[in-house]
Amino acid sequence: SQTIHQWPATLVQPVGSxxxxxxxxxxxxxxxxxxxxxxxxxxxxxxxYSVGIGQISSEVPQNLSASRPQDRQFILSSKKLxxxxxxxxxxxxxxxxEKLFFGSGTQLSVL
Amino acid sequence: xxxxTQSPEALRLQExxxxxxxxxxxxxxxxxxxxxxxxxxxxxxxLFTLYSAGEEKEKERLKATLTKKESFLHxxxxxxxxxxxxxxxxxxxxxxxxLTFGKGTHLxxxx
Numbered sequence: 325s326q327t328i329h330q331w332p333a334t335l336v337q338p339v340g341s342x343x344x345x346x347x348x349x350x351x352x353x354x355x356x357x358x359x360x361x362x363x364x365x366x367x368x369x370x371x372x373y374s375v376g377i378g379q380i381s382s383e384v385p386q387n388l389s390a391s392r393p394q395d396r397q398f399i400l401s402s403k404k405l406x407x408x409x410x411x412x413x414x415x416x417x418x419x420x421x422e423k424l425f426f427g428s429g430t431q432l433s434v435l
Numbered sequence: 436x437x438x439x440t441q442s443p444e445a446l447r448l449q450e451x452x453x454x455x456x457x458x459x460x461x462x463x464x465x466x467x468x469x470x471x472x473x474x475x476x477x478x479x480x481x482l483f484t485l486y487s488a489g490e491e492k493e494k495e496r497l498k499a500t501l502t503k504k505e506s507f508l509h510x511x512x513x514x515x516x517x518x519x520x521x522x523x524x525x526x527x528x529x530x531x532x533x534l535t536f537g538k539g540t541h542l543x544x545x546x
Contacts, residue, residue, distance in 0.1 A: 330478075358533050367538035368479075368522070381532070414478050416533075423469055424524075424534055426478035 326351035330427030343402040347415030355417040357398040362412040437462045441537035456508040458523030467526040513544045
């Protein structure tokens, strides 16, 4: 069966520090991978998606970047965090037009 | 641009008091209407997918229905463990670019 791992669960970082969140998927090949951010009162916002290794599409201009170094690995990064980067970050995967499967999320607080 | 609007934003019910949550959407070429349940601090958990007007899906006390412009999530005789945020999302286009989510309905069931 397929599983998705996302870590860390909680992260507190100072403004201006770097960020690296990692997500891995098991039990499937060549999934579409996604990073969403959920902020209070704003719902789930799609940040990046990837249809294959090295292929990244960005939905909104921002302080973040994403990379997919392996088929089932998706990384969200920042060189310098801003206060506005705080939020609940969710990794997800899907095959074609099927449902999204979400990870457990990372609560990021930038202070 | 796909849009999803959920109402009400919050709903408080007594245990056993049935009600419905609404999801209105505008999309160019619907490729699925998805319902998720999200508990605090966790990733969304998949409930249903509906693909065409008139379709209905059921699971325990939940029933989802779909028209050409909206979907309803009916909750029959809810229990306190049904308390959660319920998210609605639509898929369109080629499917690689993820789902568009509403802001959710925060449901509280009081014993």
